[in-house]
Amino acid sequence: MIANNLCYTTLLTNEQIIKYNLTNDQYIKTPSGNYFATYSYHKGLLPNILETLLNTRKKIKGMLKDETDPFKKKVLDGRQLAIKLVANSVYGFTGAAVGKLPCLEISQSVTAFGRDMIDQTKSFMEKHFSILNGYEHDCVVIYGDTDSVMCKFGTKTVAESMKLGREAASIISEIFKKPIKLEFEKVYFPYLLINKKRYAGIYWTNPDTPDKMDCKGIETVRRDNCSLVSKVISKCLTMLLYDRNKEAAIAYVKHIISELLCNRVDLSQLIISKELRKTDKEYVAKQAHVELAAKLRKRDAGKAPKLGDRIPYVITSGTKKMAAYQRAEDPLYVLENNISIDTNYYLENQLAKPLLRIFEPILGDKAESILLHGDHTRHKHVSTAKNVGMAAYTVKKNCCMGCKSSLKNEVDYLCSHCEHLKPTLYIEKMAKLSKFEKKCSQLWSQSSNIIQKCVNFEYSIDCPIFFMRTKVIKDVEKITLDIKKFTM
Structure with missing residues (x-):
């Protein structure tokens, strides 16, 4: 936005360009087909705001480097992150059609410029960092999204990758308009790319020790999955990425599935929670937490959940024809009344897909047969709900x-x-x-x-x-x- 002077005050139409007889150096046409005035004609308000924000953040980051007091460091870090959030939001609110200041021409132009820059970066990287130019391996850009490009240099060590990453950032920054500047951010080693916006890897910012395991778009923290999913996925990723032990990860998954089907997993790990955002009538389709809320109101209206509350529930056993939303029950009620859990539901609807997403890049088409079928799935705890079918009369x-x-x-x-x-x-x-x-x-x-x-x-x-x-x-x-x- 700063480099191309994108702003409400610089947006032009074709008619305005003709009317004011603007020359080619006084306006630009963005890749999305929109027109904006250049700095030589008029400097925009948004670029000015962004420059101020980024300069302030740069000063604070400089203070953060010199600060030794842990409390003050946290304050400064929070401050620079807040400014970063505000700066990033400037682009966001221009694209919010229902917001206060929508301007889709700006947001369309930003994303179009971004796509072009990613394509330019990819072409340059793969052409420049090649065996023909004296490098040991040909560089391959394996992923690019929003404001980042991930490259595989074919190096043997993290230190070599970091060196080439910094070199690439410096060279590519020269081909873009100022103040656009690419920075080397991190190395992932090893790296598991599942699909767009879903990946995990060991995150390195220095060549000696890894910083952490970084996960994006993977079910490790989502509250609309039960905690068993988060626990299993995190453990599997640790075994695959830190320990590099595929066999141990497979054995662990089989053990957990066996424990689940034999009803030996603690109930606390099977709780799903979702927010009640609307009234019952406003939901088009039947949903488990909504139906449970109605059930709880009938039991005790005084303690029933209200709009905005998160409703915890588990899926209990029932007849074959009963839908999952009909079998949602309050965890405390399940404990107090000894109601059985539908373990197959948790395997098929909670665990299966996240596990296959992680293991399919490693095991290929055999992932499902190895993980979800076999001896470990043959021993099951067979239980019948007490209040449905023939069980109601036993x-x-x-x-x-x-x-x-x-x-x-x-x-x-x-x-x-x-x-x-x-x-x-x-x-x-x-x-x-x-x-x-x-x-x-x-x-x-x-x-x-x-x-x-x-x-x-x-x-x-x-x-x-x-x-x-x-x-x-x-x-x-x-x-x-x-x-x-x-x-x-």
Whole structure:
């Protein structure tokens, strides 16, 4: 915008160019077909604002380099990031058709110039950094988007890549209008490019140690996925990128899928949450969180979610004909009423696609058969919802603690065949109780701030231990009742 003087005050029509008899050096035609006056004719207001913002940010970044006080460094860093955000927003609000100051001619021109610059950069890079010009490898531009270009130089070390990156930035900056300046930003090694706006890699800004693992467009932080997805994807990327161990990542995925299908994954990891943005009638299609909100209003209108609230839910088991939105349920209600979870839903609708996106570039067409089919998917926890189908008419019977056969007397807890196992079963139950009590104690002692938050409110959907703690309390209560039977 600064280089080409793009502004509301410099926008021209073809008629105005003819009317004011403007010469070729007094206006430009952008790649999108729009006309703007050049600096020689009139300097725009937006370029002036942007120059002021960028100069201020440059000064603050200079102060940041010299500052030693950690608190002041954070303040300065926040300040320069705020100015960066404002500067970037100048382009954004010109393209917002429903905004206060839309001017699509400016936003169209900016994106058109950007596309042309990416194409120029790609052509120059691949032509200049080639074996014909004395370099060890031919450079390949593998990705370009918005304001960045990612190149593969074919180097063996991160240090070599950084050296060539800085050289490329310096050379290419010379072919563009000032003040446009390309800067070397980072090296990704290794790098996993999935598709447009979806990639992950180990981020390097110095050749000695990596800064972090950087992910874009991958399900590692999204709240409309359950936390199990984030956990599994993050772990897989760590194994693939940091450890470079494909076999370990595959084994881990198989283990998690097996645990999920056998219903051994903690409920807290299966919670999905979505914001209630409109009233029930305003939603065109049926949605799980909306239907659950209506269900909660019927149960207790005083505690029902309001507009703007995030609604946590899990998908429970049901009949084959029941849609997922009909099976959405409050996690706390599920825990208290021992309702079974539809583990197949979580595999097919939550885990499968993110996993395949990551593993298909590595395993190819075999990714689905390796990860989602095989021995690890054959053992399943088969459960039926208590309130649908034939299950609504079933009655739970008293069973033997040893062989699980049904017992006629409600007071009994062992059949005649298992009577001799009484001491062994008692020891096993006590060991389980000790294990659950220890886990319960550990959860209660974790982070006093989190616990305070959970105690003060009925429950927090973002609390990492609330549902885990509720589940283990129920486990303690259940096993305590079993142990009491031995002393009756």
